[in-house]
Amino acid sequence: MKLLTRDRLDELLLLLREEGYRVLGPTVRDGAVVHREIAGSAELPAGWRDDQAPGRYRLHHDGGRELFGYVIAAQGWKAELFPPERTLFTAVHERGRLRFVPAPLDDDRRALLGVRPCELRAIEVQDAVLRDGPYPDEAYASRRGNLFTIVVNCTRAAGTCFCTSQRSGPRATGGFDLALTELVDDGPHRFAVEAGSPAGEAVLERLGLADATGADHRSVDDGCARAAAQIKRRLTSAGLPEALMANLEHPRWDEVAGRCLNCGNCTQVCPTCFCTAVEDRPDLSADRATRTRRWDSCFNPAHSYVAGGVIRNNTRSRYRQWLTHKLATWHDQFGHSGCVGCGRCITWCPVGIDITEEANAVRQGA
């Protein structure tokens, strides 16, 4: 483990930029922490803290200098790797013949600064869906292949976090290029840094950092333990898929359907939801059409359309699909849960529906 002092953070960003990376990080925009391309560490949300609860998200400034004092941004990194809208190809009709021109792949090098451990896990979950199956999504694989990830471990938790139940945090154990832990408690404002890949090692080497002391190690451990201790939400995974699938007619589904507004916010903020719909946009001359893919949601009635009808034609069956896919059938499909415990679906639900509470209720009533 090495030590990077706060005043040298921009050296790291500069070095990545020299390697051809666009650096993206958290910044405050419209009252929320969001991920944007940043020019330097001055754009990071220094002193900003987030207050998250079911159906509630507020930022406030605590007057401090901690750069990653907020817990989790409004959106994950999904939009960078798997954009909400993407052109697939253009169909060109010329002299009675049809031709298809693929949209170019995005091969920008992206460095993501401030990836939370649960967000890193979310990227791995999307890898399994979009990159590692029999039919990889080329656009995702291209962006993913050019990624440099800088995790920032969590030293505090939000009210909606439950990464400890999903074993995705508060400290990343691998799969990153670099992992930082921000230390502000005692001594200078600094980051403990670990490399998790040859690319990460090379960057650390070029920075020529000092080794972390035993006290720094202890501070990192203490910080992450503090975050873990703050997490009160629990979701017991053992036996959960079987319990959910055995209770598809549980009255709790009706009960939650009475509260759910069917807005689909949960699917839009979920860092692993991957449903997309395609649409055609003909141009006015009618000899050209663009085929576009957009994020879809299983809360849209059209999601389960078949000739002549909609299979999941009520909120109950749509909410049930979302929850059982995330927590049950995802295991059958990919060998692990589709939930990383980031808590966004709880925060951004306008009526504060809590996935852990619903899943536990269906299981307990079994």
Added chain:
Amino acid sequence: MLPRPFRIARVRREIRDVFTWELEPGDGGEPIAFGPGQFNMLYLPGIGEVPISISGDPYATTLVHTVRAVGAVTDLMRKLRKGDEIGVRGPFGVGWPVVEAEGCDVLIVAGGLGLAPLRPAIYHVLANRARYGSVAIYYGARTPADLLFRKELERWRGRFDLFVEATVDAADTRWAGRVGVVPNLIDPRVHRFDPDHTVAMICGPEVMMRFTVAALQRHGVPDARLYVSMERNMHCAVGLCGHCQLGPEFICKDGPVFPFDRIAPVFHAREL
């Protein structure tokens, strides 16, 4: 995955709302090799894309699709003519167990348009007839005028190595055949099969498949050798878009054909 242009070489009107296309590559490339029960995504630029099972002979080079005009895309497809071009992606999905069925008696049970995805399996079995035991085709349709591939059915009925029986939901007295539901055609006293060595391939509306599975279970055919073809919303055809999920299954890539014992846990679940 990018579509390839295919040219309509022939259009055949089948029954009401249903037509068959013979398609040839418009890019000078190879024809699409497929297994019985697989499907392609057919694309009409500016309008949309639909999953359509392949209904032709797996040993032929022409690509054959039988389409029912049942929505915005297929309604417009019906207006296309010989020489027009469309986009084709495929083939996709897991099809009928024609290899696993070798050495077994084969029951092909179709309802309505469900005969189209089964026709390649029938061609395959007939082309390799000696590899199978007794073979029966049971087909149900709405009325005599709704029987798909009627001439072909009559030709098959004339073969001595094939049992063919069709039924309709309602008819007038000019119809000399059976009236009633397709599961009731399956009668071991009329056509013998050995339940322990039988593979059944079933395709039709879900209700028809439910009744047929129940009938075959009563006749003693094990669930693992009852194969059904499922239908759900499909956009991508490769398990990436999430629309066609039925419980743990992606119908597009894990199916559309499933052994019944695999799909049984969710087969009777409502609105799943």
Added chain:
Amino acid sequence: MEPLKPLDELLLEHPFFADMAEGPRKFIAGCGRNEVFHAGDYLFREGEAADRFFLIRHGSVAIQLHVPGQEPLVVDTLQGGDIAGWSWLVPPHRWANDARATTLVRAISLDGTCLRGKCEEDHSVGYEVFKRFIPVIAGRLSAVRMQLMDVYGNPAKRG
């Protein structure tokens, strides 16, 4: 010309009676007789007294509904091994539809009045008869429900 077999033996060949004990079968056979219908003949017609039912041995029978001014509507067809007619069990014992031979049909008819009497006389015979009719009736009802759903209709044009 098929060799003449005792009626009791013919009953045994029909799946309807196949697993019935000899006692009740012989008892019931007393109400039966052999019948032959040619294509186009009616086994029974709607509204007429339902005084019997048929065990079809060979051939096929169409169950039809008469529609004034139109071709009759065929709603079911029966084959060798099937039974035709249960109105003899249901008061007021009148046929609810037509049954018409579409090929040469060989059948055994059982006198309903006679059989109703025997069922009253010996309830164990009645139970044997009802045990065989109920699944047939339930099967027909279930088939009719499926036909009613019009599952093969164009889903876009339904409703």
